[in-house]
Amino acid sequence: MTSHVLIFDTTLRxxxxxxxxxxxxxxxxEIARQLLRLKVDxxxxxxxxxxxxxxxxxxxxxxxxxxxxxxxLARANPADVDAAGRALSFAERKRIHTFIAASDVHMKFxxxxxxxxxxEAAVRAVKQARQYTPDVEFSAEDATRSSPEFLCxxxxxxxxxxxxxxxxxxxxxxxxxxxFAALIRYLxxxxxGIDKVVMSVHCHDDLGLAVANSLAAVREGVxxxxxxxxxxxxRAGNASLEEVVxxxxxxxxxxxxxxxxxATQIYRSSRLVSTLTGMPVPGNKAVVGANAFAxxxxxxxxxxxxxxxxxxxxxxxxxxxxxxxxxxGKHSGRxxxxxxxxxxxxxLEEGDVERAFARFKDMADRKKDISDRDIEALVENEVLxxxxxxxxxxxxxxxxxxxxxxxxxxxxxxxATVHEAACGDGPVDxxxxxxxxxxxADFHLQEFSLRAVTGGxxxxxxxxxxxxxxxxxxxxxxVSPDILEASIRAYLQAVNRWAGGFSARRGEAExxxx
Numbered sequence: 001m002t003s004h005v006l007i008f009d010t011t012l013r014x015x016x017x018x019x020x021x022x023x024x025x026x027x028x029x030e031i032a033r034q035l036l037r038l039k040v041d042x043x044x045x046x047x048x049x050x051x052x053x054x055x056x057x058x059x060x061x062x063x064x065x066x067x068x069x070x071x072x073l074a075r076a077n078p079a080d081v082d083a084a085g086r087a088l089s090f091a092e093r094k095r096i097h098t099f100i101a102a103s104d105v106h107m108k109f110x111x112x113x114x115x116x117x118x119x120e121a122a123v124r125a126v127k128q129a130r131q132y133t134p135d136v137e138f139s140a141e142d143a144t145r146s147s148p149e150f151l152c153x154x155x156x157x158x159x160x161x162x163x164x165x166x167x168x169x170x171x172x173x174x175x176x177x178x179x180f181a182a183l184i185r186y187l188x189x190x191x192x193g194i195d196k197v198v199m200s201v202h203c204h205d206d207l208g209l210a211v212a213n214s215l216a217a218v219r220e221g222v223x224x225x226x227x228x229x230x231x232x233x234x235r236a237g238n239a240s241l242e243e244v245v246x247x248x249x250x251x252x253x254x255x256x257x258x259x260x261x262x263a264t265q266i267y268r269s270s271r272l273v274s275t276l277t278g279m280p281v282p283g284n285k286a287v288v289g290a291n292a293f294a295x296x297x298x299x300x301x302x303x304x305x306x307x308x309x310x311x312x313x314x315x316x317x318x319x320x321x322x323x324x325x326x327x328x329g330k331h332s333g334r335x336x337x338x339x340x341x342x343x344x345x346x347x348l349e350e351g352d353v354e355r356a357f358a359r360f361k362d363m364a365d366r367k368k369d370i371s372d373r374d375i376e377a378l379v380e381n382e383v384l385x386x387x388x389x390x391x392x393x394x395x396x397x398x399x400x401x402x403x404x405x406x407x408x409x410x411x412x413x414x415x416a417t418v419h420e421a422a423c424g425d426g427p428v429d430x431x432x433x434x435x436x437x438x439x440x441a442d443f444h445l446q447e448f449s450l451r452a453v454t455g456g457x458x459x460x461x462x463x464x465x466x467x468x469x470x471x472x473x474x475x476x477x478x479v480s481p482d483i484l485e486a487s488i489r490a491y492l493q494a495v496n497r498w499a500g501g502f503s504a505r506r507g508e509a510e511x512x513x514x
Contacts, residue, residue, distance in 0.1 A: 005248065005257045006224040007241065008200065009035055010044040011273060012057070013073055014238055014514060015228040020447070020466055021277045022475060024497070025057040031229075032061045034272050035068065037345065038265040040241075042069040042224075044097065048087035049080045055087050062091035069093045069135065076100035076125035085132030096129040097167075098122075099139035099514065102146040102154055115150055119157050126161035137165035139202065139514060144168070144175040148183060152191045159193040165224065166197050169514040170213055173206025173236060177216035184220040200224035202514045203239045205231060210239035215247055218257050226514070229273040230281055230288070242266045242287040242319065250313055267320035268345050271376055278464040278475050280451055287319055330364035344372060346379055366481045367460070374460050377453040377479045389499045390439055390492055393417055397484060399427045407431035409488065411438045428487045435491050439499070443467040443474075450483055463490035467498075474498050 012028050015021070023031070028046065035043050045061040046054040062070045070091040072084035076098050088094040100111070100122050107113055113121070122138060129136040138158040140151055155166050168187065170180065184201075188194055201217040201224070203210040214225045231240030245266065248257055270288040274281050283290040293316045303310035337357050341348060348356065359378055364370055393410040407430030408421040420437040424430030428448075436442055446466045453460040461483040465476045474497040478489025 002252065003221075003223070003257050005218055005222070005259055006041040006198065006200075007245065007259050007261055008042040008044065008071070008202075008224050008226040009038075009040040009228065009241060010202075010226055010238065010514075011035070011228040011232065011241075012061075013044040013046050014202075014226075014234060015232040015273070015277070016046070017234045018232045018237070018277065018279065019235075020473070020475070021232070021279065022473070023057075023276060025053055025060055027276045028057040029060055029064065031273060031276065032065050034265070034269050036065055037262065038269050039260060039262045040068055041260065042071050042095065044071040044073060044226075046087075047073040049074065049083035055083060058084075058087040059090070062088050062094065066092045069095050071095040071097050071137070074098045074125070074129070076121040078124075078128060081125055081128045081132075085129070088132065093135070094133045095135040095137055095165075096133055097137040097139065098125040098129055099141050099167075099169075100125070101142050102140035102151060103142035104147070105145065106142050119154055122154060123157050123161045126158050126163050130162040134162075134164065136163050137167055137200070138163040139167035139169055141169055141514060142171040144170040144180065144183065145172070148186050148190075151187060155187065155191045156193060159191075159197055164197050165200050166191075166194060167200040167202055167224075167226065167514075168217075168222075169202040169226075170204055170210075171202075171514055173204035173210060175213060176207075176209060177212045180213045181216045181220050184217050184222060188221065198223045200226060202226035204234065204514075205236040205238060205240075208236075210237070211243045211247065214239045214244055215255060218248070218255055229269050230279065230285070232273065232277060232279060240286070242270060246287050246314055246319065249318075263318055264320040265345070268376075275377070275477065278466070278477055280449075280464075287314075288321075293321060329370060330361065332364070332370075340372075340375060341379070344375060348379075363460075363481060373453060377460050377462060388492070389413060389496050392485070392488055392492060395431060395434075395485065395488055397427045397431055399430070405430040407434045409434040409438055411435070411492075427484060431484060431488055432491050435488060435495065439495055441469065441495070441498070443469050443494070443498075446473065448487075450486070453479060461486045463487040465490045465494055467491070467494045469498055472498075 016023055045058040048055045048058045058072050072088050074080035074084040074096055084096045100118055107118055126136055126138055140154055199222045201214055201222050203213040225244055227239040227241040227244050229241050231237040245259055245261055248255055248259055267288055281288055334357055338353055356379055391412045393412050395409045397407045399405040404423050405427045406423050410417055410419050418438045420434045422430055422433035422437055424433050446468050449464045451462055453462045460479050460481055462479045463486040467474050474494040476490040476494030478486045480486040
């Protein structure tokens with residue numbers, strides 16, 4: 001009989017720990033709404049004690065999202081557990097996920113604790129968490145480099161203290177599938193009470209084995225997999241949700257397990273997370289990459305034309321990859337545009353629809369045909385974001401191989417227009433310097449990237465910038481058929497985050513898990 005594996009999504013916690021990624025509370029809520037549509041079982045909404053912003057985001061998600069279990073992370077100390085309990089107080093279904101390191105190297109050099117002290121701290125944390133909720137998960141950080149005998153003692157103590165889920169993290173992506181399967185078997189055979197709780201795994205991808213290790217654990221009877229959209233996370237990332245889910249679906253014959261997830265929401269989830277984190281999905285990424293269902297070889301094309309299953313083991317529609325059915329252009333009206341938004345899964349407030357339609361019309365004047373991916377990029381970059389302090393009115397640039405690039409911008413703030421000009425090493429540099437003059441602040445540009453969102457000569461360009469001021473890094477994204485405009489919009493979003501007081505790194509707690 002096929003078992004159902006729980007999907008524990010940690011995009012908003014471990015995923016946000018990706019280097020250079022920092023989500024605003026409103027962006028976290030938008031991703032949580034999409035995870036609800038995706039029908040994941042558990043949403044790890046964040047690490048409440050890490051910063052006021054994280055506490056606020058976890059609290060907001062706990063208040064709004066109904067259906068999935070909402071989880072907050074806490075180290076095995078009283079302040080962390082209390083913060084998680086308070087942040088989750090309004091959740092319909094809540095879980096506290098507490099952890100402590102169990103490997104010799106972590107206990108000796110990071111915690112500076114003896115094994116008995118680690119065990120005592122774990123028991124205290126689980127008992128304290130039980131005061132807030134009966135659903136408590138306990139993780140032994142760096143489990144795959146820990147003594148199996150000590151893991152059994154630690155997990156037994158956590159279970160006796162009230163833990164209902166026991167998590168085995170491959171924190172540094174060190175183990176290989178055969179070893180991981182053997183470890184899971186050992187723990188199941190030698191830990192009293194483990195058959196009465198849910199056993200979970202959390203695998204990192206340092207050696208590219210996160211998905212393989214997760215599936216090896218499923219074959220040993222593990223009931224929960226922890227993963228992230230697009231596999232984002234610390235260092236090389238986590239097990240990729242879309243790869244885990246589709247492997248379970250496509251190879252149900254040998255894995256004998258399935259999930260209750262709505263796989264048709266996978267593509268949109270991938271796009272949203274990619275857009276809001278500023279982390280592009282590689283073209284060759286399994287399941288959701290641009291080339292996942294593309295065929296260039298003549299032999300492959302011939303086979304697919306005759307029978308798709310010759311070279312496609314899943315259908316694009318199985319994961320929600322859209323095929324545009326309605327061509328939109330400058331003559332399209334609000335009704336057609338609104339219907340297309342609904343078909344793509346966007347349910348916007350009327351004011352947001354009007355904003356999106358205005359940007360759509362502006363885009364349609366410069367781009368003949370508007371594809372679904374154009375609309376997705378427009379909505380996700382221009383509508384689903386925090387309110388703006390500075391907005392772009394217009395810009396102009398003069399450049400050439402024998403002239404000094406000069407940029408002019410007009411920005412609007414509180415109804416007043418500010419005009420500024422500047423010279424630079426190139427047209428983008430000149431325009432961004434003009435923006436800095438207009439807002440009266442200098443920034444250090446740490447990273448700047450451009451990519452085509454869609455195909456064709458009139459493709460939408462997406463600019464992503466990371467700028468630093470006073471030791472704080474701000475992310476900005478912008479899209480437009482004009483790459484100069486996209487660059488200005490991206491820079492302005494970062495400037496607005498600075499002006500609005502959003503800090504990308506606000507007092508984060510040390511020792512984040514898994």
